[in-house]
Amino acid sequence: EVELVESGGGLVQPGGSLRLSCAASGFSFGSYSMNWVRQAPGKGLEWLAYINTSGGTTSYADSVWGRFTISRDNAKNSVYLEMHNLRDEDAAVYYCARVGSRYYFEYWGQGTLVTVSP
Amino acid sequence: DIQMTQSPASLSASVGDRVTITCRASEGISNYLAWYQQKPGKVPKVLIFAASSLMSGVPSRFSGSGSGTDFTLTISDLQPDDVATYYCQKYNSVSFTFGPGTKVEIK
Numbered sequence: 001e002v003e004l005v006e007s008g009g010g011l012v013q014p015g016g017s018l019r020l021s022c023a024a025s026g027f028s029f030g031s032y033s034m035n036w037v038r039q040a041p042g043k044g045l046e047w048l049a050y051i052n053t054s055g056g057t058t059s060y061a062d063s064v065w066g067r068f069t070i071s072r073d074n075a076k077n078s079v080y081l082e083m084h085n086l087r088d089e090d091a092a093v094y095y096c097a098r099v100g101s102r103y104y105f106e107y108w109g110q111g112t113l114v115t116v117s118p
Numbered sequence: 119d120i121q122m123t124q125s126p127a128s129l130s131a132s133v134g135d136r137v138t139i140t141c142r143a144s145e146g147i148s149n150y151l152a153w154y155q156q157k158p159g160k161v162p163k164v165l166i167f168a169a170s171s172l173m174s175g176v177p178s179r180f181s182g183s184g185s186g187t188d189f190t191l192t193i194s195d196l197q198p199d200d201v202a203t204y205y206c207q208k209y210n211s212v213s214f215t216f217g218p219g220t221k222v223e224i225k
Binding site for chain 2: 035037044045046047050052057059061062095100102103104105106108109110111
Protein backbone atom coordinates (compact mmCIF):
# COMPACT_ATOMS: atom_id res chain seq x y z
CA GLU A 1 0.00 0.00 0.00
CA VAL A 2 1.34 3.41 -0.95
CA GLU A 3 1.92 5.64 2.06
CA LEU A 4 3.25 9.17 2.26
CA VAL A 5 3.88 10.67 5.68
CA GLU A 6 4.83 14.32 6.05
CA SER A 7 6.60 15.74 9.06
CA GLY A 8 8.46 18.85 10.13
CA GLY A 9 5.61 21.33 10.31
CA GLY A 10 5.13 23.63 13.24
CA LEU A 11 5.19 27.22 14.43
CA VAL A 12 7.79 29.51 12.91
CA GLN A 13 8.30 33.25 13.08
CA PRO A 14 8.08 35.43 9.97
CA GLY A 15 11.42 35.38 8.25
CA GLY A 16 12.23 31.99 9.72
CA SER A 17 13.03 28.66 8.09
CA LEU A 18 11.63 25.17 8.22
CA ARG A 19 12.40 21.84 6.58
CA LEU A 20 9.56 19.51 5.74
CA SER A 21 10.05 15.80 5.10
CA CYS A 22 7.89 13.23 3.37
CA ALA A 23 8.62 9.56 4.00
CA ALA A 24 7.36 7.21 1.31
CA SER A 25 6.64 3.51 1.47
CA GLY A 26 4.78 0.84 -0.46
CA PHE A 27 6.24 1.58 -3.88
CA SER A 28 9.54 1.96 -5.72
CA PHE A 29 10.24 5.50 -4.61
CA GLY A 30 13.06 6.18 -7.05
CA SER A 31 10.75 5.49 -10.01
CA TYR A 32 8.31 8.34 -9.36
CA SER A 33 8.42 12.10 -9.53
CA MET A 34 7.21 13.90 -6.43
CA ASN A 35 5.58 17.21 -5.60
CA TRP A 36 4.68 19.51 -2.75
CA VAL A 37 1.26 21.18 -2.58
CA ARG A 38 -0.16 23.43 0.10
CA GLN A 39 -3.58 24.57 1.23
CA ALA A 40 -4.07 27.64 3.37
CA PRO A 41 -6.99 27.51 5.82
CA GLY A 42 -10.26 27.70 3.91
CA LYS A 43 -8.45 28.19 0.61
CA GLY A 44 -7.74 26.14 -2.50
CA LEU A 45 -4.87 23.91 -3.49
CA GLU A 46 -1.59 25.48 -4.55
CA TRP A 47 1.12 23.48 -6.27
CA LEU A 48 4.56 24.49 -4.98
CA ALA A 49 7.35 22.30 -6.29
CA TYR A 50 8.20 19.29 -8.45
CA ILE A 51 11.20 16.99 -8.54
CA ASN A 52 11.87 14.23 -11.04
CA THR A 53 13.04 10.71 -10.25
CA SER A 54 16.76 11.47 -10.12
CA GLY A 55 16.43 14.89 -8.54
CA GLY A 56 18.08 16.45 -11.57
CA THR A 57 14.99 18.41 -12.61
CA THR A 58 13.00 20.65 -10.33
CA SER A 59 10.41 23.34 -10.88
CA TYR A 60 8.63 25.80 -8.62
CA ALA A 61 5.59 28.00 -8.43
CA ASP A 62 6.40 31.68 -8.76
CA SER A 63 5.13 32.30 -5.22
CA VAL A 64 7.96 30.26 -3.67
CA TRP A 65 10.71 30.47 -6.30
CA GLY A 66 13.98 31.44 -4.63
CA ARG A 67 12.69 30.78 -1.10
CA PHE A 68 11.78 27.08 -1.22
CA THR A 69 13.94 24.16 -2.37
CA ILE A 70 12.73 20.65 -3.11
CA SER A 71 15.11 17.71 -2.85
CA ARG A 72 14.98 13.96 -2.50
CA ASP A 73 17.02 11.10 -1.12
CA ASN A 74 16.12 7.90 -2.98
CA ALA A 75 18.17 5.82 -0.55
CA LYS A 76 15.97 7.07 2.28
CA ASN A 77 12.71 7.03 0.29
CA SER A 78 12.15 10.64 1.20
CA VAL A 79 11.44 14.00 -0.37
CA TYR A 80 12.06 17.31 1.36
CA LEU A 81 10.98 20.93 1.17
CA GLU A 82 13.39 23.49 2.55
CA MET A 83 11.56 26.75 3.25
CA HIS A 84 13.26 30.06 3.98
CA ASN A 85 12.16 33.64 4.63
CA LEU A 86 8.70 32.44 5.60
CA ARG A 87 5.83 34.88 5.37
CA ASP A 88 2.39 35.07 6.95
CA GLU A 89 0.89 33.83 3.67
CA ASP A 90 2.95 30.64 3.80
CA ALA A 91 0.81 29.35 6.67
CA ALA A 92 -0.94 26.25 5.36
CA VAL A 93 -1.18 22.50 5.40
CA TYR A 94 1.64 21.15 3.26
CA TYR A 95 1.12 17.91 1.34
CA CYS A 96 3.55 15.76 -0.57
CA ALA A 97 2.07 14.01 -3.60
CA ARG A 98 3.27 11.25 -5.90
CA VAL A 99 2.54 11.31 -9.59
CA GLY A 100 0.57 8.56 -11.29
CA SER A 101 1.11 6.95 -14.68
CA ARG A 102 0.83 10.40 -16.23
CA TYR A 103 1.73 13.47 -14.20
CA TYR A 104 -1.49 13.85 -12.24
CA PHE A 105 -1.13 13.49 -8.47
CA GLU A 106 -2.29 10.00 -7.62
CA TYR A 107 -1.25 9.66 -4.00
CA TRP A 108 -1.23 12.28 -1.26
CA GLY A 109 0.03 12.35 2.29
CA GLN A 110 -2.14 13.54 5.16
CA GLY A 111 -0.28 16.84 5.36
CA THR A 112 1.72 18.76 7.94
CA LEU A 113 0.63 22.13 9.30
CA VAL A 114 2.90 25.15 9.09
CA THR A 115 1.94 28.17 11.18
CA VAL A 116 3.74 31.48 10.68
CA SER A 117 3.33 33.85 13.60
CA PRO A 118 5.53 36.17 15.72
CA ASP B 119 2.54 31.02 -16.77
CA ILE B 120 -0.68 29.29 -17.75
CA GLN B 121 -3.60 30.25 -15.51
CA MET B 122 -6.55 27.99 -14.72
CA THR B 123 -10.03 29.29 -14.05
CA GLN B 124 -13.17 27.43 -12.98
CA SER B 125 -16.86 28.22 -13.04
CA PRO B 126 -19.01 28.40 -11.13
CA ALA B 127 -17.21 29.04 -7.83
CA SER B 128 -20.02 27.20 -6.08
CA LEU B 129 -23.28 25.49 -6.91
CA SER B 130 -26.21 23.94 -5.12
CA ALA B 131 -28.17 21.16 -6.81
CA SER B 132 -30.64 18.46 -5.94
CA VAL B 133 -29.92 14.77 -5.58
CA GLY B 134 -30.21 13.20 -9.01
CA ASP B 135 -29.36 16.39 -10.90
CA ARG B 136 -26.80 16.61 -13.64
CA VAL B 137 -24.01 18.99 -12.65
CA THR B 138 -21.38 20.51 -14.92
CA ILE B 139 -18.23 22.32 -13.84
CA THR B 140 -16.12 24.20 -16.36
CA CYS B 141 -12.36 24.68 -16.32
CA ARG B 142 -10.49 26.96 -18.70
CA ALA B 143 -6.76 27.25 -19.35
CA SER B 144 -5.26 30.55 -20.47
CA GLU B 145 -3.30 28.67 -23.14
CA GLY B 146 -3.75 25.32 -24.81
CA ILE B 147 -2.72 22.34 -22.68
CA SER B 148 -3.80 19.51 -25.00
CA ASN B 149 -5.44 16.99 -22.68
CA TYR B 150 -3.03 17.36 -19.74
CA LEU B 151 -5.88 18.02 -17.34
CA ALA B 152 -6.93 16.25 -14.16
CA TRP B 153 -9.91 16.66 -11.86
CA TYR B 154 -9.76 16.21 -8.09
CA GLN B 155 -12.41 15.87 -5.43
CA GLN B 156 -11.72 17.13 -1.91
CA LYS B 157 -14.29 16.37 0.73
CA PRO B 158 -14.33 18.53 3.87
CA GLY B 159 -11.39 17.71 6.11
CA LYS B 160 -10.00 15.15 3.66
CA VAL B 161 -7.09 14.82 1.29
CA PRO B 162 -7.74 15.47 -2.43
CA LYS B 163 -8.54 12.46 -4.58
CA VAL B 164 -7.96 12.29 -8.32
CA LEU B 165 -11.10 11.46 -10.28
CA ILE B 166 -10.11 11.98 -13.90
CA PHE B 167 -6.83 12.32 -15.76
CA ALA B 168 -5.99 13.07 -19.39
CA ALA B 169 -9.17 15.18 -19.43
CA SER B 170 -11.52 12.24 -19.83
CA SER B 171 -9.98 9.06 -18.36
CA LEU B 172 -11.74 7.86 -15.23
CA MET B 173 -9.54 6.65 -12.39
CA SER B 174 -10.14 3.09 -11.29
CA GLY B 175 -12.81 2.88 -8.62
CA VAL B 176 -14.40 6.24 -9.39
CA PRO B 177 -18.16 5.99 -9.99
CA SER B 178 -19.21 6.17 -13.61
CA ARG B 179 -21.49 9.13 -12.91
CA PHE B 180 -18.31 11.23 -13.11
CA SER B 181 -17.07 12.11 -16.58
CA GLY B 182 -14.70 14.59 -18.13
CA SER B 183 -14.33 16.10 -21.54
CA GLY B 184 -12.44 18.76 -23.42
CA SER B 185 -9.10 19.52 -24.96
CA GLY B 186 -6.96 22.56 -25.58
CA THR B 187 -8.30 25.30 -23.34
CA ASP B 188 -11.84 24.28 -22.35
CA PHE B 189 -12.74 21.35 -20.14
CA THR B 190 -15.76 20.10 -18.23
CA LEU B 191 -16.42 17.77 -15.32
CA THR B 192 -19.91 16.31 -15.28
CA ILE B 193 -21.65 14.50 -12.45
CA SER B 194 -24.60 12.82 -14.13
CA ASP B 195 -26.62 11.83 -11.07
CA LEU B 196 -25.62 13.93 -8.07
CA GLN B 197 -25.42 11.99 -4.82
CA PRO B 198 -25.07 13.22 -1.22
CA ASP B 199 -21.60 11.67 -1.14
CA ASP B 200 -20.53 14.05 -3.92
CA VAL B 201 -20.59 17.09 -1.62
CA ALA B 202 -17.04 18.38 -2.02
CA THR B 203 -14.86 20.96 -3.67
CA TYR B 204 -13.67 20.03 -7.14
CA TYR B 205 -10.41 21.25 -8.61
CA CYS B 206 -9.02 21.04 -12.10
CA GLN B 207 -5.26 20.89 -12.57
CA LYS B 208 -3.07 21.19 -15.59
CA TYR B 209 0.04 19.02 -15.63
CA ASN B 210 2.22 19.82 -18.60
CA SER B 211 5.71 21.27 -18.85
CA VAL B 212 6.56 20.40 -15.22
CA SER B 213 4.10 23.01 -14.06
CA PHE B 214 1.01 21.86 -12.22
CA THR B 215 -1.37 24.75 -11.62
CA PHE B 216 -4.69 24.09 -9.92
CA GLY B 217 -7.91 25.89 -10.64
CA PRO B 218 -9.52 27.84 -7.77
CA GLY B 219 -12.10 25.15 -7.07
CA THR B 220 -15.86 24.67 -7.32
CA LYS B 221 -17.80 23.89 -4.17
CA VAL B 222 -20.72 21.52 -4.74
CA GLU B 223 -23.55 21.36 -2.22
CA ILE B 224 -26.88 19.57 -2.06
CA LYS B 225 -29.99 21.72 -2.22
